[in-house]
Amino acid sequence: MNKKMYIVILGLALSAATAMAIIYDESDFSAGGRMYEPAPEEHQVGKDNGDGQGFHHPGEDCGLCHKVGGRAEKYLWTMAGTLYKNRSGTTILKGGEVIMEDRDGNVISMTSNRAGNFWTEAPIASDPYTVSNYHGHEPFSPMYTEDEDGNLLEPADPDNPKTWHYKTWLRKGKIVRTMMTIGGIGGSPVYNRMSCNMHHGGITHRSGALWVGRNSTLPSYPAENLSYRKHIYPILRSNCAPCHIPGKSKTSVNTKTDLPPSDPASTCIDYSGGLDLMTYQGSTVEVAKLNAEGKPDGTEIIKKIGVVQVVDTSAPSESILLVKTLNNDEQHGGGKFWSKRSADYIALKQWIAEGAENN
Ligand code: HEC
Ligand code: HEC
Known part of the structure; x- marks a missing residue:
């Protein structure tokens, strides 16, 4: 490999490292x-x-x-x-x-x-x-x-x-x-x-089952007049929790590089990416802060954006909500959920096209 090319590749690697902060x-x-x-x-x-x-x-x-x-x-x-x-x-x-x-x-x-x-x-x-x-x-x-x-x-x-x-x-x-x-x-x-x-069992378990599948969330959706409450919320609730939830959502501390979770160099991450899909407008939650001994020590405020901030009613299929979750090249920490033919995807897109109302 010639030297110039090596420098270019190294440069790319370094810029990727700074952009993503963490490389495996x-x-x-x-x-x-x-x-x-x-x-x-x-x-x-x-x-x-x-x-x-x-x-x-x-x-x-x-x-x-x-x-x-x-x-x-x-x-x-x-x-x-x-x-x-x-x-x-x-x-x-x-x-x-x-x-x-x-x-x-x-x-x-x-x-x-x-x-x-x-x-x-x-x-x-x-x-x-x-x-x-x-x-x-x-x-x-x-x-x-x-x-x-x-x-x-x-x-x-x-x-x-x-x-x-x-x-x-x-x-x-x-x-x-x-x-x-x-x-x-x-x-x-x-x-x-x-x-x-x-942690992941049948219906009685809080964190939800271990699951994978392609079934649509509801058996069917109307072709138009979609409702946030009746159709959209159930889709987001059953696919996007437990990651996109209000409040604390840091991954757990397992290894040295995760320590301390408050340090910017920590490899602990917020697994919601600052997005709460359980609320339309986003959420502000006050949670207990813990000290080094694990005892409550004051509180902190956790603010997250909501569903309405990740939709684009003027270009529904360009909505980041859909782009992130479709089978495409876009990276998403939560993985891929649907193709353009999936019933859930079509329902979400239609609701956005109708103005993404809190209806
Ligand atoms: C309430 C107690 C209990 C629970 C819970 C339980 N098992 Fe078992 N399991 C047993 C007993 C008792 C045996 C027989 C042990 C022996 O022969 O010494 C056994 C044997 C087995 C065997 C070997 C015998 C066979 O079926 O071929 C397998 C495999 C097995 N269990 C799988 C599981 C899995 C997977 C789970 C969780 C989903 C599970 N078990 C949960 C009690 C349990
Ligand atoms: C297993 C955890 C997990 C699940 C489940 C999950 N996500 Fe995510 N999502 C993440 C993480 C982590 C990020 C931040 C990193 C990234 O952007 O990929 C993220 C980011 C996003 C973003 C970008 C937010 C922004 O402001 O840039 C959107 C939009 C999104 N997810 C939508 C969804 C939707 C819709 C679902 C359900 C269909 C979903 N996610 C399910 C983990 C998850």
């Missing part, structure tokens, strides 16, 4: 570093499926029984769960793929059975720089030790499942749902347990 490499296996990473492609689908039938307890936390000392301790997995067709977890999905990638680039692929269940024994790489936390909230305490210059003296214990970190994609056909944050496995060295259903 293995030392930065973080939500920010991996935000736009596409799903791995080159692996054999379902290669890590666990043995057995596994038709029972869909949607329940598999780790309640499948753990050391539990009723099913004969079967311990690194990951298990249930996959659905929709976020509310009313219909299970058979033959969907759960793709995980760990910090070392190992790809794990599982397919859901006719109960929607999947499970695996495949190992997940340990992150030597794991920060112990209570579900990503304060207080944050490193599980590794360093000298004063930041050289690693002792890595976080690789036998402790809490140090196993991964990012996940869900795939059915051409549709891919991406997990925004980097997850850490639950449990402890002697209490190995993990199930996606701890």
Whole structure:
């Protein structure tokens, strides 16, 4: 390669680095570093499926029984769960793929059975720089030790499942749902347990099911006179939560590069991108601020723009709401949702063309 070209490429790389602030490499296996990473492609689908039938307890936390000392301790997995067709977890999905990638680039692929269940024994790489936390909230305490210059003296214990970190994609056909944050496995060295259903199960779970699908949100929409309340809100609610919500929406702290979350160099990101799609006008929410010990210490105001700020009634299909979520080249931390023929897309576009009213 000639020198000039090298300088041009380096220049481009540097400007991309400043524009995006964070570029992924293995030392930065973080939500920010991996935000736009596409799903791995080159692996054999379902290669890590666990043995057995596994038709029972869909949607329940598999780790309640499948753990050391539990009723099913004969079967311990690194990951298990249930996959659905929709976020509310009313219909299970058979033959969907759960793709995980760990910090070392190992790809794990599982397919859901006719109960929607999947499970695996495949190992997940340990992150030597794991920060112990209570579900990503304060207080944050490193599980590794360093000298004063930041050289690693002792890595976080690789036998402790809490140090196993991964990012996940869900795939059915051409549709891919991406997990925004980097997850850490639950449990402890002697209490190995993990199930996606701890956080993503059936309808009773607050954070919504693990889902991927192409069904339209409502069975049908009128061709005109669309209503924000009746048609649009349900689409946004079931596809765009839990990311585009009011209030706090920082990804959790898992690794050294995430620390401290208030530092501009932190790879923690706001997984709503400052956009609240649960409200028409946007939102202003007062939330408790926590101190280093995790105790409430005053409050902060979190302001977000709303639905009306991301639509363009004079050029409906140019609306950033649609451009970001259509199958196209535009990058979106939340992934792609529809084609121009999808019923949800057509309904959103029609509502925008009719003036995007709060009706
Ligand atoms: C209420 C307790 C409980 C829950 C929850 C549970 N299991 Fe099980 N599971 C068991 C028991 C008990 C066995 C049999 C253990 C034995 O033979 O020692 C078992 C065995 C299994 C087996 C091996 C036997 C077979 O069916 O081939 C699989 C696979 C399995 N479970 C999958 C799952 C998955 C996936 C989940 C979560 C969606 C789950 N289980 C949730 C109790 C549970
Ligand atoms: C898994 C999390 C996630 C989901 C689900 C998600 N998004 Fe996003 N979205 C993001 C993140 C992160 C950003 C900020 C980074 C970016 O622009 O890609 C973002 C940015 C956006 C933006 C740009 C905001 C701006 O002001 O520039 C729009 C518009 C948007 N999303 C629309 C949607 C819509 C519509 C849905 C549902 C159909 C949706 N998103 C679902 C994570 C998500």
